[in-house]
Amino acid sequence: MNKYRVIGIDIGGTNTKIGLVDADGVCLTKKIIKTADYIALESYIEVIVTTVNKLLALFNVEESFKGIGIGAPNGNHYKGTIEYPPNLPWKGVSPIVELLKRHFDTEIILTNDADAAAMGEMIYGAAKGKKDFIVITLGTGLGSGIVVNGEIVNGHDGFAGEIGHSIIEINGRDCGCGRKGCLETYCSATGLINTYIELLKKNNSYPPVNNTIIDSLYIYQQALKGDKLAIEAFDFTGEMLGIGLANAVVYTSPDTIILYGGLANAKEMIFSPTIKSFNNNLMNLYKDKVRIIPSGLKEDDAAILGAASLISHRI
Amino acid sequence: MNKYRVIGIDIGGTNTKIGLVDADGVCLTKKIIKTADYIALESYIEVIVTTVNKLLALFNVEESFKGIGIGAPNGNHYKGTIEYPPNLPWKGVSPIVELLKRHFDTEIILTNDADAAAMGEMIYGAAKGKKDFIVITLGTGLGSGIVVNGEIVNGHDGFAGEIGHSIIEINGRDCGCGRKGCLETYCSATGLINTYIELLKKNNSYPPVNNTIIDSLYIYQQALKGDKLAIEAFDFTGEMLGIGLANAVVYTSPDTIILYGGLANAKEMIFSPTIKSFNNNLMNLYKDKVRIIPSGLKEDDAAILGAASLISHRI
Numbered sequence: 001m002n003k004y005r006v007i008g009i010d011i012g013g014t015n016t017k018i019g020l021v022d023a024d025g026v027c028l029t030k031k032i033i034k035t036a037d038y039i040a041l042e043s044y045i046e047v048i049v050t051t052v053n054k055l056l057a058l059f060n061v062e063e064s065f066k067g068i069g070i071g072a073p074n075g076n077h078y079k080g081t082i083e084y085p086p087n088l089p090w091k092g093v094s095p096i097v098e099l100l101k102r103h104f105d106t107e108i109i110l111t112n113d114a115d116a117a118a119m120g121e122m123i124y125g126a127a128k129g130k131k132d133f134i135v136i137t138l139g140t141g142l143g144s145g146i147v148v149n150g151e152i153v154n155g156h157d158g159f160a161g162e163i164g165h166s167i168i169e170i171n172g173r174d175c176g177c178g179r180k181g182c183l184e185t186y187c188s189a190t191g192l193i194n195t196y197i198e199l200l201k202k203n204n205s206y207p208p209v210n211n212t213i214i215d216s217l218y219i220y221q222q223a224l225k226g227d228k229l230a231i232e233a234f235d236f237t238g239e240m241l242g243i244g245l246a247n248a249v250v251y252t253s254p255d256t257i258i259l260y261g262g263l264a265n266a267k268e269m270i271f272s273p274t275i276k277s278f279n280n281n282l283m284n285l286y287k288d289k290v291r292i293i294p295s296g297l298k299e300d301d302a303a304i305l306g307a308a309s310l311i312s313h314r315i
Numbered sequence: 316m317n318k319y320r321v322i323g324i325d326i327g328g329t330n331t332k333i334g335l336v337d338a339d340g341v342c343l344t345k346k347i348i349k350t351a352d353y354i355a356l357e358s359y360i361e362v363i364v365t366t367v368n369k370l371l372a373l374f375n376v377e378e379s380f381k382g383i384g385i386g387a388p389n390g391n392h393y394k395g396t397i398e399y400p401p402n403l404p405w406k407g408v409s410p411i412v413e414l415l416k417r418h419f420d421t422e423i424i425l426t427n428d429a430d431a432a433a434m435g436e437m438i439y440g441a442a443k444g445k446k447d448f449i450v451i452t453l454g455t456g457l458g459s460g461i462v463v464n465g466e467i468v469n470g471h472d473g474f475a476g477e478i479g480h481s482i483i484e485i486n487g488r489d490c491g492c493g494r495k496g497c498l499e500t501y502c503s504a505t506g507l508i509n510t511y512i513e514l515l516k517k518n519n520s521y522p523p524v525n526n527t528i529i530d531s532l533y534i535y536q537q538a539l540k541g542d543k544l545a546i547e548a549f550d551f552t553g554e555m556l557g558i559g560l561a562n563a564v565v566y567t568s569p570d571t572i573i574l575y576g577g578l579a580n581a582k583e584m585i586f587s588p589t590i591k592s593f594n595n596n597l598m599n600l601y602k603d604k605v606r607i608i609p610s611g612l613k614e615d616d617a618a619i620l621g622a623a624s625l626i627s628h629r630i
Binding site: 074083084131132146148149151153154155156157158159160161162163165166167168169170177178179243246247248250251252253254255281283284285286289 | 389398399446447461463464466468469470471472473474475476477478480481482483484485492493494558561562563565566567568569570596598599600601604
């Protein structure tokens with residue numbers, strides 16, 4: 001019986017989630033730290049090392065420890081680095097794997113967070129047995145992991161799969177990447193918020209009463225209550241996402257697109273307009289061949305499982 | 316010494332080119348037939364069979380004959396069919412490989428014409444030794460062949476790589492595929508002609524004197540003569556193509572994009588505005604990593620060599 005354990009680390013703009021995962025894909029224990037609290041990369045690495053050691057000690061993991069998988073925005077699979085991330089505290093190139101290797105004598109693999117999510121879906125989730133699929137992560141931004149013929153597409157430099165930065169509207173909204181009209185400026189939590197605020201302004205209802213803080217959860221709750229502008233914001237987000245996904249299909253012709261992450265939790269509110277627009281905008285050649293479905297990973301642990309699967313995949 | 320011979324067939328909307336190719340990638344002899352002259356698929360197959368047999372007899376090719384490679388628009392690599400081609404006489408699904416198999420006891424492989432071009436570039440042309448690249452064919456439409464990690468991307472159904480039908484302008488120009496704003500409505504011979512006509516109209520110069528027939532060669536010659544509207548038409552085509560290619564990079568992160576086909580023969584007239592727009596619109600992550608270059612195949616025989624390489628690749 002191979003009762004191995006791996007550590008999965010999901011580095012996000014807000015939280016870093018560190019979990020200990022067993023051979024069956026169960027997250028045994030986890031800890032969350034606030035990424036932005038660690039402006040200096042050294043102090044961030046220090047807290048990661050301390051946390052990983054604590055989790056390992058908690059379960060008496062010794063020989064059964066098989067490695068650390070890491071998912072990170074702008075993660076470079078080939079080099080083990082995070083490069084020029086717009087939403088993390090450390091600018092330039094951060095050699096995460098090299099720095100962690102000084103503390104752990106084990107296999108450490110880092111990749112783009114969305115690629116980790118795609119691997120997680122293939123090993124434990126909704127893409128078991130699938131060979132051509134795309135995972136779209138809808139969070140603060142829009143990330144993507146593309147799988148072709150059973151392999152994650154890394155590209156020549158390790159940075160393939162940035163569908164969030166395909167230009168969907170020439171001279172459209174300003175994007176954090178410095179350009180305009182990228183898909184993620186419309187189809188992400190940030191995009192949804194901006195759309196809702198635009199609609200409120202058009203309707204002379206901005207700023208909202210009581211200075212309510214508008215986040216994607218608030219818009220979702222408003223939409224559930226029947227707030228027409230909130231529903232319109234979701235519809236527009238789905239309309240744009242459907243076009244973006246119809247565009248994605250012409251590249252690698254997947255049979256499945258998995259929507260994953262915070263915004264995907266809005267379920268029908270986002271799936272329904274997305275699928276409608278997708279079908280309206282899909283080239284005839286691909287009609288009725290592509291399913292858009294939710295993640296098959298347990299929500300709280302999904303990103304940790306994705307990161308862990310980078311190691312599990314090789315055992 | 317393996318002196319094998321293969322037949323390469325390039326099926327195009329205007330011409331079908333059939334060539335006999337030797338082991339060194341030299342096209343020994345070829346014949347061109349007018350595709351549109353054969354409204355019935357049966358008569359088209361008949362002329363193909365007759366022509367192939369003539370070419371084989373001409374060079375006394377017997378045991379050394381190793382197969383037939385075919386590149387065709389909307390070609391399905393998995394099934395050997397051409398499916399719903401907008402610019403060919405035969406509607407629906409045409410089982411080309413099956414029909415030819417009744418006449419030839421040899422290996423017959425059919426694929427999308429742009430995928431055949433990509434294979435040709437990898438075996439004989441500008442992509443020798445490359446593992447992540449894209450070939451864009453600029454003809455009547457815009458085709459594409461995507462190579463990831465040394466393999467052509469076929470997708471789950473064999474129809475991956477239709478970059479010409481990514482939507483670049485929401486509610487943009489009408490496309491032959493029934494939708495609007497596809498990249499090929501701007502970046503193809505047809506797109507160039509429509510852009511030039513739009514510019515002539517804006518300038519109250521349409522129809523042109525002497526009822527000149529406006530094709531892409533005419534626009535190119537006008538541009539060479541310094542016709543400002545012709546130059547502007549090329550600039551706009553390149554501007555849109557640069558955005559389309561910058562979008563393509565975020566999917567598979569290639570290090571090379573090869574422009575191939577009729578419009579690419581306009582050289583600097585199309586390359587210069589395309590590369591300028593590409594660099595302006597490329598996400599920072601990919602800056603200075605991607606070259607846009609012309610085909611490395613001898614122009615007249617390029618499509619035949621691409622088709623032939625489908626067989627050569629397997630020998």
